[in-house]
Amino acid sequence: MKILITGASRGIGKSLAKYYKHQGFKIYGIARDEEALKKICDEYFVCDLSNLDEVSVVSKKLSDIKFDKIILNAGISTPHSRDFPTINAFKKVIDVNLLSIHALLEYIDFKDSKLVFISSLASLLGAPTSLAYSASKRALNSYAESLYFAGIDVVLILPGFIKTDMTKNHTFTMPFLMDLDDATLRIVKIIKKDKFFNPFPLRFYYIIKLFTLLPNNLKRKILKKYAKSDIVE
Numbered sequence: 001m002k003i004l005i006t007g008a009s010r011g012i013g014k015s016l017a018k019y020y021k022h023q024g025f026k027i028y029g030i031a032r033d034e035e036a037l038k039k040i041c042d043e044y045f046v047c048d049l050s051n052l053d054e055v056s057v058v059s060k061k062l063s064d065i066k067f068d069k070i071i072l073n074a075g076i077s078t079p080h081s082r083d084f085p086t087i088n089a090f091k092k093v094i095d096v097n098l099l100s101i102h103a104l105l106e107y108i109d110f111k112d113s114k115l116v117f118i119s120s121l122a123s124l125l126g127a128p129t130s131l132a133y134s135a136s137k138r139a140l141n142s143y144a145e146s147l148y149f150a151g152i153d154v155v156l157i158l159p160g161f162i163k164t165d166m167t168k169n170h171t172f173t174m175p176f177l178m179d180l181d182d183a184t185l186r187i188v189k190i191i192k193k194d195k196f197f198n199p200f201p202l203r204f205y206y207i208i209k210l211f212t213l214l215p216n217n218l219k220r221k222i223l224k225k226y227a228k229s230d231i232v233e
């Protein structure tokens, strides 16, 4: 049993790698931090996912391997801010969160694999403080949906806030913030089921869905008041 996990060095990816290793899977990991990958993965590839040429090299190296599951987890965000991001910052988010996935899958034979996409509840709403991140994850949802309708075994997961490096500097209130272990078990449970669309926690998902049903000018007023910048980096 072989599993490929991007972003296996930290956070959700590392936690999933540990879980599946314990279950007897052979773990193939991708990230930039070699020391961290070494500790957890059976095979690893040090790769900057924002460099698509590097990703293509890894994809070719993996072309002969049949994976049971491929967990496309690595992701980044710009700091939450109403500031208009530079094109370089915006491009990096799109490269890591979206284009690297296509570059990685290009040479891998994934027809018989389960493809797991880690999107976000942030993909459901174009929040003014996460321009690049929301756009990248919304595009990811569409990409995953296309593969699903093409007949591939696809699981799309949209988590809410989880305690990892990604959220540790957030100064705003994060509703329904989850512990990493709890979120990992939820993700594992979702992966076992054969369902395409998997937002969680559901209470947060339904609140966002209800919000999206409001008239646009009201949504705008609310977001203007409550979606605040919180640059800490």
Ligand SMILES: NC(=O)c1ccc[n+]([C@@H]2O[C@H](COP(=O)([O-])OP(=O)(O)OC[C@H]3O[C@@H](n4cnc5c(N)ncnc54)[C@H](OP(=O)(O)O)[C@@H]3O)[C@@H](O)[C@H]2O)c1
Pocket (backbone or CB within 6 Å): 006, 007, 008, 009, 010, 011, 012, 013, 014, 030, 031, 032, 033, 034, 036, 047, 048, 049, 050, 073, 074, 075, 076, 096, 118, 119, 120, 121, 158, 159, 160, 161, 162, 163, 164, 165, 166, 167
């Ligand atoms: N935490 C949350 O609240 C939350 C909520 C919804 C969705 N998500 C999604 O869940 C996924 C994992 O997030 P997380 O919270 O676990 O984040 P994290 O703790 O910051 O970990 C990010 C992982 O991605 C890898 N990564 C980042 N940039 C990379 C690059 N340029 N090249 C290669 N690897 C790179 C990192 O490895 P290296 O630094 O070693 O390269 C690390 O393993 C992301 O897609 C994120 O959008 C997170």
